[in-house]
Amino acid sequence: MKNTYILLLTLFSFIAVQAQVDRTVMPKPGPAPEINLGVPQSFNLNNGLKVLVVENHKLPRVSMQLSIDNPPILEGDKAGVASLTGSLLGLGSKNITKEAFNEEIDFLGARLYFSAQGAYAQSLSKYFSRMMELMADAAIYPNFTQEEFDKEKEKLITGLKTEEKVVSSISSRVQRALAYGKNHPYGEFTTEETVNNVTLSDVEEFYRDYFVPANAYLIVIGDVNLEEVKSLTEKYFTSWTKAVPPSFSYSQPKNVPNTQINFVDMPNAVQSEITVQNIVNLKMKDNDYIAALLANEILGGGADSRLYSNLREDKGYTYGAYSSIGNDKYGPSRFSATAEVRNMVTDSSVVEMLKELDLIVTAPVTDEELNNTKALYAGSFIMALEDPETIARYALNIEKENLPKDFYKTFLEKLDKVSKEEVEAAAKKYFNVNNARVIVVGKGSDILSGLQNIDYKGKKLPVLAYSKTADRVETPDYNAAVPTDISAKSVIEKYITAIGGKDKLESVNTLAMMAAAEMQGMKLDLNIKKTSSSQLMQDVQMMGNSVSKQVLNGDTGYMIMQGQRKDLEEKELDAIKKESAPFTELQLLNDDSVVIEGMEMIGDKNAYKLKVGENKSAFFDVETGLKLQEVTVTEMQGQKIASTSNFEDYKEVSGILFPYKIIQTVGPQSFEFIVSEIKVNEGVSPTDFE
Structure with missing residues (x-):
């Protein structure tokens, strides 16, 4: 009986509590969770290399990221020299052969990769000392040989030939070239001709000029301690020659005076690649940086975005439509919205993409859109913190972008405070529908007529034809009559x-x-x-x-x-x-x-x-x-x-x-x-x- 009484009392208490809760009112969100990022300890070598150390003793492993923060580099008529330099770095060194180098890394169960502007290594912490020695040896004493140069050059040319038939590769090339101009580091592209201009001595010169410690960062994360890292870094990286890379100035890219379609004919294309893009001036330290990220996410960041819902879910034009917004401390970057669609709906897809761009700068963002997007960003941010490479990237960003030391620690708090008005202001500032390039790469005989008849806001959009190398060409005439005597x-x-x-x-x-x-x-x-x-x-x-x-x-x-x-x-x-x-x-x-x-x-x-x-x-x-x-x-x-x-x-x-x-x-x-x-x-x- 006593047990029954206690059970009934508990039940009635539960019902009473439930009755006091109004289920029609959404509960107020709690405070943003506190982010506990590992605070990097740092020191500098005399040659300019800055070292950041984040101790994390949960697992017996360590990662190292060497990043050289050079301004944009124009390669000109030798475009491809940076790629070749990166592919030749890490093939052993002057002190160890390529075969022995690779065999030892495999034996240690480690990873070590190089690029023209850095390197990355990962291993068990017990092999940390040797991995740092191998990274430093390959970085400071590269063994550039004619034999390996010829091999890498042939690989690069083979890859370029393959890309000439790939619609997405041509689209990406033309996007950058038209946005920045082909004489800008971000707009130039590598061709077979420019690669053939590159010699081994050019690679050696590029390495001497740009693979230098003046703007370099070494981020070490994992089961290590500061004193050990300091001792090993001084031992292996002090010999890295101090030098300052050359600096250049470039003309600033601008948006087109009016929205226009830039068309590239790819006869082998079975689908069209559409990109709507404009130039933006956004930096991570800007006050509206997070608002710009949220605006982009709402427009085209994923499967819940407006572009995706319209072009895939509603119209069925594509498997996916997305947008992205770049940031760059050195100069302008790009906003772009992209979709790969069937030929027969290319013109309709362009209209719908422009419509969504127009709506996000004219129609208010809803509370549901903003709250869902904030929740998505917060979840992704927290999940990413489990990856040591994320911690390294955050630490590096704080240094390279001159961000406040608590930028990521307070990121969720700043995210939570962004208002609808701030998101709308960012959209108006960065999504320029009235001065956008609509780049369409596809099969001209199937899509050009439709593009030429697009009516947007009561006006026909001008259609300008370009080659696969982003040169202005005459618009093809696909309606040219076959001579009557030809069958x-x-x-x-x-x-x-x-x-x-x-x-x-x-x-x-x-x-x-x-x-x-x-x-x-x-x-x-x-x-x-x-x-x-x-x-x-x-x-x-x-x-x-x-x-x-x-x-x-x-x-x-x-x-x-x-x-x-x-x-x-x-x-x-x-x-x-x-x-x-x-x-x-x-x-x-x-x-x-x-x-x-x-x-x-x-x-x-x-x-x-x-x-x-x-x-x-x-x-x-x-x-x-x-x-x-x-x-x-x-x-x-x-x-x-x-x-x-x-x-x-x-x-x-x-x-x-x-x-x-x-x-x-x-x-x-x-x-x-x-x-x-x-x-x-x-x-x-x-x-x-x-």
């Missing part, structure tokens, strides 16, 4: 005549081709064999092992991917049969489904575009008749992916012209196959198709 059949006939003639091509019974490309420093071998009897073998090998292989032998065939064999189904067999003939264009001569769709620019050449299959197009040079490109579009997981083959460097074999350079691009991946050998009516046997 799909006449285009194919001209091609057949150009490469050797119908009789010559029909005399070919077998064809064998060997080619090679590089992928991330590894060699890819391509071996293709065809016959006029519906036989094909295509084998891609790496290090002697098949990565991908397709075989067709009449009415049967199979494919091998990563060692797994699969017999081809009827639909797959039909598709491969169409590609198995030595010269497929002979079959297209009398194919009524092949139609001419117009004229397009492929590189700097005008070409006829022929639809040669349900999802395949071929482009033939108007002047020479040679085939320049093939594009096949497939759909995977709801996305259309274009596979592009460019044909260059035609050479004669047995009286027939063949392309000796084939550049294949699928999504962001691009491979440049250089043909080493072509055999006509030899080098093929029945066993090749077994």
Whole structure:
């Protein structure tokens, strides 16, 4: 009975308390949690290196970050020298070979990376002394050799060639070049030509000028103590030669006088890259810095933002739309809103992005938007504090940006105090919808007409065409009429005549081709064999092992991917049969489904575009008749992916012209196959198709 009485008393007390709480009123938030950041201890070496130490003994590990805070560096006609310098640093030193250096780091279970403006290392604390010695040795006594320079130069050029076919890479390049100008450090870009201008002596000079301790910081975080760090730093870094890097002045970038569309044609693009950008002058120490971050987050910071909700959730134009705002103590940076959209909705997406930019500077921010965004920022901020690299970045920012010592300790308190009015003022100040560049990179024949007819606030936006190198060019005319005497059949006939003639091509019974490309420093071998009897073998090998292989032998065939064999189904067999003939264009001569769709620019050449299959197009040079490109579009997981083959460097074999350079691009991946050998009516046997 007593237990029952106590239970009922507890229950009634709980009900009474509940009755006193008004559930219709949101509880007031408590005070912002106190942030307990490790306060860095610091000291300076005589050569200018400043060392920051944050002791954290929770785990037996330590990280070191070397950061050289140089002003922007203009590389000019030797753009790429900084990248090459960074790639050569850390390849051993004058005192230890590259092989021994890498082997020891692996043995210690550590990490050590270099860039042109710093380095980063992480290891167990018991190896801290040796890791600091290795970092200092590689940083102060680099072993720049011609052999390694040539290797890194070749890698860089290969990467640049790959980027030329990637829409996002071209978009990023053009954004910076148009915002800052190509003669500004932030606007210049690296090309094959500028890389070829760089010599080993240029790398050595760049290192001497800019990899110096005058503006350098070394941040050490982890299971260490100040005296140990001081002793080791003085031992290993004192010999770093004191020097002051050269300084330059640059013209200040400005916004365009009126909102305009800057269009770049990428014929291989299956989607459009849209960027709305303007110049901003924002620094971390500015009073409205946090308000600007919140304004950007509300506009396009994530899945709850206005841009994302509009373009993805409401309209279904894209998988995501985002915005970002930069800050830079040395000068102007950029605000940008971006989205990757389907070709058919490119113009509509531009309108919606401009509309959201206009709304955030004219319509009030809601209480819900502000509170949710503050909560998101606070949560991300607190979670990030568990990462030692975050602590290092915060400590470094305080030093480099001349921030108050308690900037991050009081960050949540400052965040909580930001008002709606301050967020709206920041949006008006930094999101300049009336002087914005709308940069659109995509397939011009599909999107240009729509862009030219955009009506924004009662006016048509001017559309200016640019090249992939951000040079002003004439706007392409995709409606140029194909001459009346030109047909799909006449285009194919001209091609057949150009490469050797119908009789010559029909005399070919077998064809064998060997080619090679590089992928991330590894060699890819391509071996293709065809016959006029519906036989094909295509084998891609790496290090002697098949990565991908397709075989067709009449009415049967199979494919091998990563060692797994699969017999081809009827639909797959039909598709491969169409590609198995030595010269497929002979079959297209009398194919009524092949139609001419117009004229397009492929590189700097005008070409006829022929639809040669349900999802395949071929482009033939108007002047020479040679085939320049093939594009096949497939759909995977709801996305259309274009596979592009460019044909260059035609050479004669047995009286027939063949392309000796084939550049294949699928999504962001691009491979440049250089043909080493072509055999006509030899080098093929029945066993090749077994």
